[in-house]
Amino acid sequence: MTAESGAPQTPSQARIAVRAVARSLGASLRSLGATLARAWRTVAEFCAPVTGVVSTTGWLVLGAAAASLVLAWVFGWIEFAFLGFTLLAAVLVSIAFVFGRMHFTVGIELQPTRVVAGERALGRMVVRNAGTSPSAPARIELPVGAGLAEFVVPHLAPDAEHEELFAVPTNRRAVIIAGPAVSVRGDQLGILRRTVRWTDPVELFVHPVTARLRPSAAGLVRDLEGEVTKVITNNDIAFHALRAYEPGDPLRNVHWRTSARTGQLMVRQYEETRRSQLTLVQSTERAHYASDDEFELGVSVLASIGVQVVRDATRLSVVTEGVALRTATPTVLLDDSSRIEPADGAYPSMRDFVRDATKRLPTPSVVIAVGGSLLPIAEFRSVETVFGNDTETIAIRVELGATSSLTKVAGTTVATIGSLGDLPRLMRRVRP
Known part of the structure; x- marks a missing residue:
């Protein structure tokens, strides 16, 4: 019964009302979902400086610690409590390893930058301490193609440099990318990992092996002016024939000597040439x-x-x-x-x-x-x-x-x- 008329609703009216409620509920849920997504992105961006240093291993350790503490709480198993607190202690101890700031200037050189497959190519990385105080030892990772090279940079005095040489595999044709060079600070277990990028990637072109051919690719191109085709045109170089003048033909193509002899305007036709x-x-x-x-x-x-x-x-x-x-x-x-x-x-x-x-x-x-x-x-x-x-x-x-x-x-x-x-x-x- 409706409040206004007191008449009962028909089945079709009831279905319409249900659909309207469903649409309204769906719109509300979508709006709520969008709001929660924006809130999650905001929280993630705010926490990124902290969560960004936690490696995959670190998240696994935190997950194992949380699971162990939950099991200890629910079942009263003291062994799991010990395991959970031990894992949390490992995470807390690793925090000290990510603090500190480095002032490096890093350069990557490839010599040469283009080689033929099978030839030798070498790379050179130079790390300079651009700070005003001695730097602590650091670890630098350098991706080279599908591999990863790791270098340990010792203590460097201000303006001091450290050089590392490395070989680049050039067995097969490819474009090998060296870099970017990234310094890594973190604990030995890899729970926390803070990276700083110092260079842009550098490309090494490994060209295919080629054979030297004779000029003109064995006569594939026969002349410099182009090749004569069977297409007839009004303007070109290779003369083909004469035909009767038609309205619109350019007067420069009129062959006056033949026109005077025949008493009818005749124009030249050409075979089209293409470069x-x-x-x-x-x-x-x-x-x-x-x-x-x-x-x-x-x-x-x-x-x-x-x-x-x-x-x-x-x-x-x-x-x-x-x-x-x-x-x-x-x-x-x-x-x-x-x-x-x-x-x-x-x-x-x-x-x-x-x-x-x-x-x-x-x-x-x-x-x-x-x-x-x-x-x-x-x-x-x-x-x-x-x-x-x-x-x-x-x-x-x-x-x-x-x-x-x-x-x-x-x-x-x-x-x-x-x-x-x-x-x-x-x-x-x-x-x-």
Whole structure:
């Protein structure tokens, strides 16, 4: 019964009322949840200077101490009370180890900053006491790639320096990051840990091994003015034919001598010429390569061809599933090739990858597609369908240890590379 009319509510009205109450309750709960979240963030930010020094081990020790004291309180087990207070005492004792302030100036140098895979690279860390009083011994951690180097800095007088040398592993192509250097203060058990960052990360580029190719990449780019295509245009260099004048044609294209002889205006037509453009694509799909070494061989082939084409001052685009490589200079290209990583399921097919990766690039004169031994030849051939008839397609299939060969499959030149040393000889035989 309603208070106003005294009439009973229908089932639909009751459902509407229940929904309204549920919506109101839900809004209230959401508002309460947001308020509690803001309060928690405020408390966490306020306590961060204290809680931030507690390591994972420290939180485990505190949790074990709390659990032990609860068990001792509930069941009256004195052994757990002893354990809980012992753990709390360990935390209290470790507090003294995190106090103190250091005034360091830390520098990290890598020599050289770019190496070829397998070459030696060294690092140097210099710690200087920038304070006015002697510094206490300190421990500095320096991440180097996937590893972590730890150095102990002894007592340093004001303005005194301490030097540490370290070797950088460069067995494989990669971008190795050294740093940041972090000083660590804390107890020997690792319960509390206060860190101070002193440097920014420094990059070491480990370039792929490359082969030196002959200029013009074995004739892939045939002339400096461009290649003549079958496209007819009104303005270019290569003369094609004459046709009758149409309204709108520029008068500079009128061939006056023929027009006077025929009594009708005739204009010149030209075959369009394009400046040579080479596009390098590499499939980095992990499933296309038989091993990691075969994948590295593919990257080395890509980098070798790309570096020579850049040296020849030919326009070049280089793309993989994960990154488009910069081609301003050979060094920049090699730096980016150090970042190439295997992909997993990025595209359903080689053709889809090439179509998506090159749709915003200039129309190429030559396309070179690099892939592994597990990539079917049909996938290489499908790249040819992405481009027009004026584009030549070369497929380079890397198969570690195989006999290098060169074959023609339909309109695609297929080169099989078993060793990087075979690349210069094979590329000399390539004629798009």
